[in-house]
Amino acid sequence: MYPGIDFNGKVVWITGASSGIGEALALQMAARGSQLILSARNQTELERVETLCKDAGAADVLVLPLDVSKHETMEPAAQQVFAQYGKLDLLINNAGVSQRSFCIDTAFEVYRQIMDINVLGQIALTLAVLPAMVARGEGHIAVTSSIAGKVGVPLRTGYCAAKHAVMGFFDALRTEVAADGLQVTTIVPGFIQTNVSKNALRGDGQVAGITDQDIAEGMPVDECADVIITGFETGLPEIAVGTGPEMGLPQLKSDNPTGAFQALEQMAAQLRQAS
Template sequence: MTEQFAGKVVWITGASSGIGAALARAWADAGAHVVLSGRDEARLAHVAKDCATDTLILPYDVREEAAMRAACEQAIGWKQGVDIMANNAGISQRSRATETAMEVYRNIIDIDLTAQIAATQAMLPHFTTRGSGHLVFVSSVAGKIGIPLRTAYCAAKHGLVGYADALRAELSQSGVSVHVVCPGSVATDVSRNALTADGSARGRSDSVIDNGMPPEEAARRILDGVESGEREIIVARGGESSWGEQRRTPDALFDQVAQMVANGYMDKIESEG
């Protein structure tokens, strides 16, 4: 890994465990200063101890917009700017659609999609004014294809990909990069913490997750993808990697939509009528 991240400020949500914690350690090892957010301040402090760099802990619930906006101001003010924002906070699901309460759909979409959009919207003026930086959205292979027992999760993660892709096009002339990360099974507590049909935590993992990619490997893959400018970063092994690759959006299509913006598409549409 090069020195591209040295001295940069990276803000990671969902940083108290799993991929988020691994990202914090990886970016710290690369010389970045890291801002750690999540609901559990004690767990964030534990992650911070593993980071051999300057760290700032900003605990809050991503669904609380006032707390999120306050965290944005603190993150920006800490070292006069944020260079990379990694939207990683999220929760999964393990329940059949025919048995799942509507409140479960609302909760998962609120956490995995709406809250990520809200935080990004709050930070956009900072990134566009600076004319540089990276917005990283941790979606899932389940954000590219439909996976059984995850209808709410798939809806949210597909939505996150759609938002990020459209945002990338709009920002294509701004100097701000947008990256979508699609992990497959990673050995975290994602299945144990997943919501069941009535909204309660599942409380147990499964073999596919337990035998998944180590979070440290996933984090290295993500950093490499951001560093090399990949717009869609597939982080998976075996069959899941094949699924992700089959549904990968071609770079030529991303380029085509970006060219529309360069040719004045947004100004033309806004000026009509």
């Protein structure tokens, strides 16, 4: 357990802040008086969220458009944040893209794109802020992973690879920076009502444009943000969030790996028949 976070006055940088979990977290932190840096590619949507955050009570809001796949832009963006605020209390690496295609139908460039955004983008931004946090002896870095970072599921080979990678990277980082006074939190959502499946990539790189039934019936995003914020406030190093049967898959894999693999193989077979 970590000391809980009091968000009042804290400088918090959220990527993927233009919608979904990122937007919901921004609004929750705004209501607690945080100073927010909102990043994503869509400036218009960021400005919409900025207005909502100011109305909710944010102490300050900086809109900082950012494409995390352009790794060379991370350092200048971090320099801008430190120049304006002098510190960064919490970075939430939340940007990401999912996948909806079988491996055999997926172009290699789609895998590269998924890894560039979901893994290398998170690492690049973390590296850009880490030295200042270590020098200060204080700071908190979080990443939004997924149940797909714990268990391999069909139609998401690239997404699962990426989310397993960030779980490994940030779990290892946690061990390294603890002695420097820094904290690392991994967020592990299940099915949440966001545009994650609608914005997912097909095998040819095109956007899927369809919301999965599991996502549509998942936890409302505001409730998801409530759980995550509570996890930060109570000091959890890993925050699992979701209410569906998918949340039991990691434990099933641990207790009965053969049973878990068979269940997921059946799921894949059903998806093949339906496609």
